[in-house]
Amino acid sequence: MQVTGAMTSRMAGAGPREPDGSRAKRLTRRAATWLLSSLLASMVMPRSALCAAAEGGAGTEPPHFGTYGLDLAGGDPSTRPGDDFFRLVNGSWVDRTPIPADRARYGVDDMLARTAEEQVRELLERGGPGSDPATRATGAKLAAFYASFLDASRVEALDHAPLGAELDRLRSASSREELAALMGQVNDGFFNSIFGIDILPDAKAPDRYAVTLSQSGLGLPDRDYYLAAPFAEKKAAYGAYLAGLLGMVGWREPQVAAGAVLDFESRVAEASWTRTEDRDSERTYNPMTVAELQGAAPFPWRGYLKAAGLAGIDRVVVMESTALPRIAALFAGTPIDVLKAWQAAHLADSAAPYLSRRFGDAEFAFRKKTLSGVSDAPPRWRRAVDAANSLLGEAVGRVYVARHFDARAKAETDALAALCKVAFKHRIERNEWMSAETKAHALTKLERLRTEIAYPSRWRSYDALSVRRDDLAANVRAAMSFEWQRKVARLALKVDRFEWTMTPQTVDAYNDPVLNAVFFPAAMLQPPFFDASADPAVNFGAIGALIGHEMTHGFDDDGRKYDEAGALSNWWTLGDAQEFGRRAALLSRQYDAFEPFPGMHVNGDLTLGEDIADLGGALIALDAYHLSLQGKPAPVIDALTGDQRFFMSYAQSWRDKVTEDEARRRLVSDVHAPEKYRVNGVVRNIDAWYEAFGVKPGDTLYLAPEDRVHIW
DSSP states (O other), rough: OEEEETTEEOOOEEEOOOOOOSSOOOHHHHHHHHHHHHHHHHHHOOOOOHHHHHHOOSSSOOOTTTTTTTGGGGOOTTSSSTTOOHHHHHHHHHOOOOOTTTTTEEEEEHHHHHHHHHHEEEEEHOOSSSOOOOHHHHHHHHHHHHHHHHHHHHHHHHGGGGHHHHHHHHOOOOHHHHHHHHHHHHHHHSSOOOOOEEEEETTEEEEEEEEEEOOHHHHHHHTTTHOOGGGHHHHHHHHHHHHHHHHTOOOSSSSHHHHHHHHHHHHHHHOOOOOOHOOTTTTTTTEEEHHHHHHSSSSSSSHHHTTOOOOOOOOEEEETTTHHHHHHHHHHOOOOOHHHHHHHHHHHHHHHGGGGGGHHHHHHHIIIIIIIIOOOOOOOHHHHHHHHHHHHHHHHHHHHHHHHHOHHHHHHOOOOOHHHHHHHHHHHHSSSOOOOOHHHHHHHHHHHEEEEEEESSOOOOTTTTOOOTHHHHHHHHHHHHHHHHHHHHHGBBBBBBTTOOOOOTTSSSSEEEETTEEEEEEGGSTTTTTTTTTTHHHIIIIHHHHHHHHHTTTTTTTTBOOOOOOBBBBOOOOHHHHHHHHHHHHHHHHHHTOOOOBOOOOOOOHHHHHHHHHHHHHHHHHHHHHTTTTSSSOOOOBBOHHHHHHHHHHHHHHHHEEEEHHHHHHHHHSOOOOOHHHHHHTTTTHHHHHHTTTTTTTTTTTOOGGGGGOOO
């Protein structure tokens, strides 16, 4: 996932040839299909967690997959490997597994996430384990937050009273300057802004922080929802949702006001950059003084920044240089009453999860049911866990690690990551299209790449945060303000290059190009991604490919623009940059051809960074697996060669189902391709896959050798 224009993750959040020292007998396509069919009929798979995972259940223990890490019972033996490798490995599971009624998607990531949710729930209810005073104190604070969320009767009695002060301030505002000041408090509570504001490492001076400004103001998932005909019904439903929210907070003429708000947001959408444009770190780096910003995009910036606690700031980095002036002009030209109605609707929308049931029901009905196809609302405890993870994530993570993480997994993953780094180094050294000059820079960058496993080396302190058991909305405001003030305070400090922006209990991983580091949270280091008792080929096909994926993000179409110090810098020769672009464009066009729904294709330019990372990650992991064999032949298990198990594990790691509404949403708003294509789009470009499964011309996924994309 693209985050803040630079950070990338596996989710929602980023692949070698087989030297065949194994001499393992390969199977033809027909033999592989027959083998899987016979295995499905004869292999006795353990019940317990495997079946719970495969059939949609959840427990407090992570799921296990087969006797050595592969769930062969989840495959579809009637599918030929070269026609649909994703379905060959996952088809039976897809056919028999329902998406839980309270979710928009379900897959291996979600199985682990459900386990983590229940583990966090138990921690929040208990208050925190262990003899460490800091952990106990943190746990007590978390328990108070959790109790305030579960006190439904108190929340119900208050209804929308927690918004009273904000609504009063909004109603009394009589100028654009006052409205801009309210927007400046976007990170301190429930107010919203047409501009995003954050404090992040400066991409061209990575040892210092900078204030960044970006486009914002939209309540729908993407600008396409306002502008593209296929989403007209969703846009109309959004208008009805806005009217309902305005009515619930007592806004005058809510239907009329909602229509004006929707028209305003539609114009903001027209002014906004696309997500593909937002992926370019060079285009989104536009430093300027506040005076220069005022000249380029007239808006009450001084009052906005003062309200954000940044009165003394005189330098900002603007992301969408042409969008911000247009959005500022819309602010200047839109009637104040419409701007106030916009703020009132978004105020209620932001606070809805923490207000009475009528607000929560309305928010769920639109945001989950209408937009993502979820039929049932999640239980209140799960919403409480989500809120704690979102607002107090590292505090939760500290207690989670103390109770649930096995340090052995960290050590073994560290060793696997080191081998992946060696494999990547060898790939760069063998690269045939890159000049020696650029190759030397690439090797230096890789050498300095840091791998962070499981949890931060230093925990944040939450001592200054006050939490009450009887005031949910106040706790939410306090947590948001606490985090924002932490960010403001660090403007005077050097960049903390060991800071995590993902919590240990998160099932995901990410690459931060400014830090030149990759991060793998504790919750990810579980089956089917990593299992100390699994076949090494399976571990390399899952966690190894994930590690390689995140490493490759530092060398994808955007990550390659950062040097070994994490600074935006052009370290490529012109010829190498052009050749990289040519190869990347070929991969993008391959993904453009995927059509999940009639007339609705994958956007290869939007997903390009993830597609490059997927391909590079699989290739690096396969090479690392071969290195791990130390010249010995890979064992054959259940008549499957090491390479076959590797590729099947890779495909299994993307096992996933998504509702149609959610799939359509992700096609326009997600930088990741659908999981099916993250498997099929990758393997068809890897020569070793063809050899392992006997894929031949005429198979659906077959690409002639000259049409296969080789980047890393």
